[in-house]
Amino acid sequence: MNLLNGLTLDQLDKLVKILAILAGGVAAYYKFVKGRVHVSRLELKVSGSILSKDNVNYLLTTACIKNIGLAKVDIDHEDSGLRIISCKPMANVTTAQLLDWQDEASVFNVFEDDPWIEPGETVEEKYLIAIPAYNREPFRLQLRIVSENGWWQANGIAQWQSDTVSR
Amino acid sequence: MLTKEYGNHYKISTKKAAAKPKDIEQWRKEKEKTDQKKKQPQSDEPKDKAQSK
Numbered sequence: 001m002n003l004l005n006g007l008t009l010d011q012l013d014k015l016v017k018i019l020a021i022l023a024g025g026v027a028a029y030y031k032f033v034k035g036r037v038h039v040s041r042l043e044l045k046v047s048g049s050i051l052s053k054d055n056v057n058y059l060l061t062t063a064c065i066k067n068i069g070l071a072k073v074d075i076d077h078e079d080s081g082l083r084i085i086s087c088k089p090m091a092n093v094t095t096a097q098l099l100d101w102q103d104e105a106s107v108f109n110v111f112e113d114d115p116w117i118e119p120g121e122t123v124e125e126k127y128l129i130a131i132p133a134y135n136r137e138p139f140r141l142q143l144r145i146v147s148e149n150g151w152w153q154a155n156g157i158a159q160w161q162s163d164t165v166s167r
Numbered sequence: 168m169l170t171k172e173y174g175n176h177y178k179i180s181t182k183k184a185a186a187k188p189k190d191i192e193q194w195r196k197e198k199e200k201t202d203q204k205k206k207q208p209q210s211d212e213p214k215d216k217a218q219s220k
Binding site for chain 1: 174186187188191194195198201202204
């Protein structure tokens with residue numbers, strides 16, 4: 001009888017352990033897989049303004065990456081970049097219209113000193129780019145970061161600084 | 168890709184889409200072209216300006 005009771009308790013102990021391991025596995029699955037805890041996540045921002053000095057126009061662009069995930073994100077510098085697109089000239093605008101952007105653009109390397117972004121890290125860089133003297137038209141900015149786990153893109157519009165607009 | 172727009176100035180991407188963007192080749196070509204322009208010697212603008220004076 002004692003032996004039988006002992007076996008039962010042993011079996012119960014094993015059963016409890018198995019159930020605990022299974023419950024732990026399910027909890028871990030929901031936390032890390034369903035909750036995407038270790039999925040790479042970046043938050044990108046890009047903004048810019050256009051300055052004019054000594055008859056040369058400059059586009060001052062600020063690019064910012066924040067790693068909001070819990071995993072390190074390696075930057076693929078070959079495919080990441082900052083794309084600057086000028087707009088197509090508009091004529092006879094009488095109603096509100098969306099601007100058309102040129103098909104051809106310039107793409108510059110970004111964050112060349114940062115091979116990766118640590119979790120929680122924020123990296124910001126400013127770029128000063130000489131631009132052709134168009135008729136004070138805005139430029140479209142596209143910041144793209146590519147890594148082996150995915151890619152992210154932020155778009156922005158660079159406007160002329162109001163104090164440099166000629167009157 | 169899902170994006171969240173803040174004013175008219177920029178959008179923040181909140182989710183990644185495919186592993187690689189569709190227009191990745193276009194970006195590579197444009198980057199190559201931009202690099203080539205950078206390596207080329209600057210235009211003769213100062214010379215032209217001097218001549219015009």
